Amino acid sequence: MTLSFIxxxxxxxxxxxxxxxxxxxxxxxxxxxxxxxxxxxxxxxEEGLLLVELYFSLKTWLSSKNKIIEDFRYESMDFEEEHILEFIERKDRTWYIHSEWQLFSAKNQSLSFIEIEQAANSFFLSIEEEIEKIFNLNIRRLT
Structure with a gap:
């Protein structure tokens, strides 16, 4: 399965x-x-999301020190009443993606944790490059 953030x-x-x-x-x-x-x-x-907020939330989740990975639930300060994005682990150690704003259900499609990491790392690089270009800021130093 492929997962990508744009x-x-x-x-x-x-x-x-x-x-x-x-x-x-x-x-x-x-x-x-x-x-x-x-x-x-x-x-x-979705338009107008706080992408740096998502960047830090996802980065923190993936770098969990205890390596006991829990489900990822992204809630934004802009939309506190619902989870914008979730990665939920199944009993068989595969994952699925869910959002209250999803365009279709992906519950029957399995993701490996490595696939999530790879997609997230691509997202991180994209955000880092854009923030550097627009604001002349290396956000990796803020993590």
Whole structure:
């Protein structure tokens, strides 16, 4: 199975000061459009998501120190009442992706943890490059 994240139209919802750029408050201001594809089929599409917030949430989950990986649940400060994105582990140690905003159910499609990691790493690189280009900021230093 293939999983991919595509980010577009990354902007700031308001001017960001140099001080805010140096700390993680940038997560509240940087928005963009996110598409997620499952087996090359559009699974999720949303505009104006806090992509740096998702970046840090997903990065923290994948770098779990105790290596006991729990389900990933992304909730945003913009949309607190529901999970925007979830990776849920099954009993057979495979995973599936779910979102309240999904365009189709992918529950019957299995992902390995490695496939999630690979897609996330591609997403991280894309966000890092865009933030560097737009804001002249290396967000890897903020993690």
């Amino acid at each position: 980010c577009n139209n990354i902007t700031s919802s308001q001017p960001i000061s140099k001080k805010e750029l140096r700390n993680r408050s940038i997560t509240a201001y940087v928005e963009g459009d996110l598409e997620i594809h499952v087996n090359k089929k559009l699974f999720f599409k």
